Amino acid sequence: MTFDQIRTFLWVARLGGFRKAAERLHLSQPAVSTRIANLENELRVPLFERGPGELVLTKHGTLLLSYAEQMLFVEEEIKQRVANPSEAEGLFRIGASETIAQAWLPEFLKAFSERYPRVNVDLTVDISLNLRAALLERRLDLALLMGPVSEFSVENVALPPFDLHWYRSATNSQTDLSIIPVISYSSKTRPYRELMSELSRRIGPKVRVFASASLSASLKMIGAGVAVGPYPRALANDFLASGQIVEFDPGFRPQPLAFTASYLSEPRSFLVEASAEIAQDVAQTWDKIHPK
Structure with missing residues (x-):
């Protein structure tokens, strides 16, 4: 059993399918299927009930999911407390409303890149309704939108409003x-x-x-x-x-336009949490020096 197999299992379970997990992990769908098959063979139990539509966890899969979430939490703790932030890698998907894109988004991207110089950014500028949907479907890691997003799974960091x-x-x-x-x-x-x-x-x-x-x-x-x-x-x-x-x-x-830096709280990601804090700091600094 490898950590990559556990991580792959977690994303298949959370997203409900091999294709979506492959997109999230930047792998081919056969590679995801192979990891899950090898994990099931090693554990000697089925983890998913396969059929038409979305995958469903078996009782063994449900039990493994709780352990997988704990393992990824420990991984994030290690990255946060031990690893050098400048060594973080991967793709970070940001969505922003046009109001923010024309205001302080460039300063945010500059500050984010300075802290995480090896992380690639995929930027989407769209209306908040579409950004909200993309966030809940896990197609975005961070959404800078008119908020808050009233879903129990979403954390909202308040940003300065626009009069x-x-x-x-x-x-x-x-x-x-x-x-x-x-x-x-x-x-x-x-x-x-x-x-x-x-x-x-x-x-x-x-x-x-x-x-x-x-x-x-x-x-x-x-x-x-x-x-x-x-x-x-x-x-x-x-x-x-x-x-x-x-x-x-x-x-x-x-009424003034209220904005939030919103992200999914699970599975926990210190990169996402840190990015929301960067957005809040940049927005507050920008707000102080620009007319309301």
């Missing part, structure tokens, strides 16, 4: 929200739903709302006088500095 301010074109002074369209985040996000609810209550059926997953495209449309909208000031700075847009007050401001 929202209203902007209009510098060349179009129209700010009557019953006349000029309002542009907001993707229709699949919480900020869009909250804004729609508030505008419907205040303006009524005359309000027109455009949805866009691209913050830069949205701010360009505001600058062109197509619409007005509420966005974080830090992201609007370049447009403000160039004189394309100006701030205005329509009489209300949406």
